[in-house]
Amino acid sequence: MAGVELLSDQGYRLDGRKASELRKVQARMGVFAQADGSAYIEQGNTKALAVVYGPHEVRGSRSRTMHDRAVINCQYSMATFSTAERKRRPHGDRKSSEMSLHLKQTFEAAVLTQLYPRSQIDIYVKILQSDGGNYSACVNAATLALVDAGIPMRDYVCACTAGFVEDTPLADLCHAEESGGGTTLALALLPRSRHIALVQMDARLHQDHLDMLMEAAAEACRGLSKVLDGVVRQHLQEVSVLTRD
């Protein structure tokens, strides 16, 4: 029998979760003092750091300036030590540029950019440790960092992956599950309005399964939004305690 059994007959996944359960999420906001906003998130073993600068004047080429809204600039990178195999990762390789672009698209849909015409918001995210769902960890970390920076958004942007094993959709895949050969879908959702900021799927999936998979991913995103909301409230409480004196 080749490969590993991703979902046992008893309904447990490799790491002991059930199909719709998320990995343990831990997050902190305001981890860097010098940035306008920052956050660190752990989703299982995937760890990401996000830093936000801005809004500020557009730097570099003036031609990028938008006179009706802010420009969002995203940069994604992975630490050399983030995967089991140590690899030098040159800046701006195809994968990171693509990821940067996806992040940009995601946050253009969520941030109220029209409030800051002719300005720029920089979002830097780095994956410190990678164990599946890099995109979602980045989105979630960046959301927290944006909140930390006090930049107005329509809603939290929550992202999560979902995959397909036999006929069961699995939420929040870890690396072993992602590389198990099935189809992975990444979804970034604005939970309250249920608007989709970005959805991405690389492999082929039969049309009949799409709705089920989307629903599983959306459900996971809604779950995550509650966690993120909790993190923000906790942070506010801590900050307000500190500022009271």
Place this chain on the structure above:
Amino acid sequence: MLKSKTFVKKTRSGGVMKIVREHYLRDDIWCGSEVCVECKDETPVLQKDACIESNLCTFPHYLIPDTNVVIQQIDILEDPLIRNVIILQTVLQEVRHRSAPIYKRIKDAIHDKEKHFYTFTNEHHRETFIEREQGESANDRNDRAIRVAAKWYSEHLSKAPDAGDLKVVLLTNDRDNKEKAEKSGLIVYKCEEYVKSLIANPELVDRLALTSDEQNEITGSRVVFPEHLPLSKIQAGIKSGTFLQGTFHANRDNYLEAKVYVHGEGDESTEVLVQGLLNLNRAVHQDVVAVELLPRENWVAPSSVVLIDDAQNDEDAEEEEAEKKVRKALDSKPAQGSTLKPTGRVVGIIKRNWRPFCGMLLQSHIKESTRHLFTPADRRIPRIRIETRQASTLEGQRIMVAIDGWPKNSRYPNGHFVKSLGSAGDKETETEVLLLEHDVPHLPFSQAVLSFLPKMPWSITEEDLKVRADLRHLTVCSVDPPGCTDIDDALHCRELENGNLEVGVHIADVSHFIRPGNALDQEAASRGTTVYLCGKRIDMVPELLSSNLCSLRSNVERLAFSCIWEMNQNAEIISTRFTKSVINSKASLTYAEAQMRIDDTSMNDDITKSLRGLNKLAKILKGRRIEKGALTLSSPEVRFHIDSETHDPIDLQTKELMETNSMVEEFMLLANISVAQKIYEEFSECALLRKHPAPPPSNYDILIKAASSKGLVIYIDSAKALADSLNDAQVEGFPYFNTLLRILATRCMMQAVYFCSGMDSDFQHYGLASPIYTHFTSPIRRYSDIIVHRLLAVAINADSTYPDLMDKHKQAALCNNLNYRHKMAQYAQRASVALHTQLFFKNRGILNEEGFILFVRKNAIIVLIPKFGLEGTVFFENKDKPSPRLSFDEEGPTLTVEDHPFHMFDKVKVTISLDSSNIQHQKIRMALSEPVIPGVSVSMPETEPEAKKPKLDR
């Protein structure tokens, strides 16, 4: 949502990679017992009253087997007696890792509701998860995990208020593990102890597999095989090229010889010859092995000797005998430089492919002995030593035995008794054997499968009529062999106003009833085909569908999938239409009845007119097909007249073909081709098609030689050339010659196979001379046709698609299974004909019949008796008396016996009788009676009592 859990990191290092994985521990994993009140399990699996009567455990108990017990004693665990077993996740994972077939069997047992097997996910349970300690081996850690889980169970259950005496019992054969478990206060037994203590079923003991330390005790023989290399060394050797990996094929006729088919790059594969007991080194037919080539000077030629391992059971004498044989076999090799083959020896086993084997017990000469040798029906399998107390009851019975292992100091593998099939020679038993040996699934359909059948009474609904073409008014009829109850196809033909003809092929709409993915569908996909044996049919789908709802019987309304053409009088297709439909067949005819109607000029009803139209078109179609180079080959086919009461064969006849046979066939071919084009056009990546590759030219050597012996030339450049030269090959005064030649040509052909269009580029169907082909017309008895129906239904928007249908890899896997099942069904069918031939000749004494020589061999001729379609070998070598002078000329090929030369196609007379000297391998014996060669031919008793003469002349 997210349940916060303590989590532990598990590190797995392999090479330089360090893999960190999360491992969540949960507190919502239930124990699965009915008595427990603490767990919130809604449907507990383990019964409160878990009683297996045992001398050792007088209290109700749950069993917890360890990994080795599951792997070695799966036959015991599968027994209905054994219930309420806890399978730990640790055990299940280890089994999965170590043996895929056993993993499947234990999973089947877990799914069986009657068995009350419960899987406890101990690795994710907060209280039963343990971490590997420093210096602890993975095996020891797993053993400890099993003990911890067992301990947890015994404590957990004792907390339940009405648990009573309920306890858990750990089963392990590992001494160390047992001691440690006892120390921690667990009830633990060796599997053997426990099984022996069972009161209800003492026979279960026979099914105990021998474990390795016991095995060493019982063998005292002098054969010592070389040690098998460990897998790591084998892999390194294969990489470096010192060893070759291949599948082991034992020689059917010589137990001291085998071939290893080495899987080479691409399609190329080479053969390595292995000779001698020690070189064979305990490999069993179909095992995947590693071989090492011997130096060139030690290469040998395949022996042409027939050697059957028939030594007596007496161990010592037997060994000596065997050794002598080995020596003799190896000495008697002719040193012919040209025929030397790469020769090697088996150095290790990569994968065993053992299955339970059918066969018979050879009783030990020592009366009280419980150790006996078992002789498998398949001669390629070695004899197996088993232990049983029921030897005297099992004598003369066909039984099943599984191999447990083959220690290096044992002449034979050790095994254990699985079950008895019935008395040997009995038709039912022998049929069961041939089904098992050909891996034909033939158990009754399970409840799960039957639950997907339509509820009776069933009728066509308004809904059905709305989405289907109503063709009930058409004069549709079916033409089949007599007694056919699963009618797949029906036809109609009518003249249109514009002078053209409308022809319809209506096929049973099986895919309407069998929906993708349900248990019924899975079962049909696994069976792949209906298997027709003499007097018995093993259905692919339950009878309600095969003989009733799907069967296009006359005068009932049935759902069909129709393919309708408009043709001109010249049988050229003007348009093709596919539609789901409702039909009402007006008549179910046999080929003979249909033929009579066509020939009887006084009949002029609609059915007859329709048949005549079809027949006329079919002739044109056939002519055109043959023009293109389609082959008409023949093989002798026999049918048995089966006595309706005893079901014994009372007479046999060769199948005769009528015009109507080919009429139906012609339209089925046309429908298949039309459908193949349509589905390929629509789904170029995932159309299920059927191809028949052209054979390599060397396959025809025997045919060309045979024809040239009669001064004829066979051209093989193309199918067309072959077909034409076969047509021209006539010998004056020998009308049967052409048929013989076609029989030979059939043997040169390749197997036709199913394939998925996205995985292959060669679609050619050589035999039918069609660039594309598929199977559409028999969905009741072939699963391929069901898939084709589904594809076609999607193509015409009559049904929805589903993921697996569009997945070319899944479809390729399905094709593999279908090809395997079809091949096995064919073999089973042949075996069944052979069995019935034997039964037929059993009570008929010795017959003297005319036949033709089909092949000439070094020491024998192979004779075909056209009257019975029977093929047999006449040997000229005798064991007990001196053989006649033989000389063989390969060029002819000619075999000269004394002074009489035998050529291919010579007419001879032979006596036919049943040889039952070996009850397990009864066979038809043929001996030469004409031409008369003194000392070789036998004389036929002329005055045979009239009564005994079979009534074969019809």
